[in-house]
Amino acid sequence: MIVLGIESSCDETGVAVVARQSDGLPRLLGDALYSQVKMHEAYGGVVPELASRDHIRRVIPLARQALSQAQFTLSDVDVVAFTRGPGLAGALLVGAGAACAIAAALDKPTIGIHHLEGHLLSPFLSADPPRFPFVALLVSGGHTQLMRVDGVGQYSLLGETIDDAAGEAFDKSAKLLGLGYPGGPALARLATQGDPAAFELPRPLLHQRNADFSFAGLKTAVMTALKRLGDDPTLQQRADLAASTQAAIVEVLVTKAVRAVKAAGLTRLVVAGGVGANSELRRQLNAAAQKRAWQVHYPELALCTDNGAMIAMAAAMRLDAGLAAPQPDYGFDVKPRWPLSEALRAET
Known part of the structure; x- marks a missing residue:
């Protein structure tokens, strides 16, 4: 079985080929990705209309590239998978339509x-x-x-964010610090020059025994700390605040x-996910796992952000598990807001 996967939910166009190998397991054989970061950088964030237009330009050339890398042709493909949601409506429609x-x-x-x-599943x-x-x-x-x-x-x-997610906390704090887009990686780079103990910032819900998260208060605390530094904080002060934010x-x-x-009991x-590429997060999780004789797994760094490989692999794994039936008709819709729990109820 050969699966062609297309991802276009936001600002990356990804196309990949996953195929079942002789051992019966699906493997990634071809992967092509185009990031729109430079295009959106001038606006300080993703512009949905521009994102959709760029997906249109990229998706077919990337499909050819991924198939060539896998040494397949379109006629070899058995199933075409795409991101149905969640994401930007226009961007999702491009991938689904293609x-x-x-x-x-x-x-x-x-x-x-x-x-x-x-x-x-990445x-x-x-x-x-x-x-x-x-x-x-x-x-x-x-x-x-x-x-x-x-x-x-x-x-x-087990738990989820009740307001801002960790990625949003990185990005919004980076914007407050005057860093470029994408904010999370920029803040992490600046943090390497700073003192993570320089500012006392809140750790929302840290001492509550549930598994929920909240990061909106942290963003507010960063804003307050910046105001106290005045109109022209030094590079070192900004680096210290970046390091303290990342530490929190x-x-x-x-x-x-x-x-x-x-x-x-596991x-x-x-x-998984883009924040999973953060080196400080990986360092501390690895240390915690080693201390407890646990195992911790990550996607390859190149596959932490949005990509077609994860869509093709998820499709292959769902097919192998008998949890998804390929659709023989070609009418489609997308779901910009789509809880994972709702998706599972619909598919299983």
């Missing part, structure tokens, strides 16, 4: 995949894939969630993740 057009031309079925499930693309069951820390853009994962499609929500976010994520793994943690 996928259904390709599938119709080939007389092959399509599968709409939940974007967050793609992230959740560590299975790594050289050291996890085994079920595990606890997953999903930190992707506007989402921060802890889930127990017992198998493909077997997800139990990472401490909350690590503490909550460790508690969730212990409460679940010894395996999976981290």
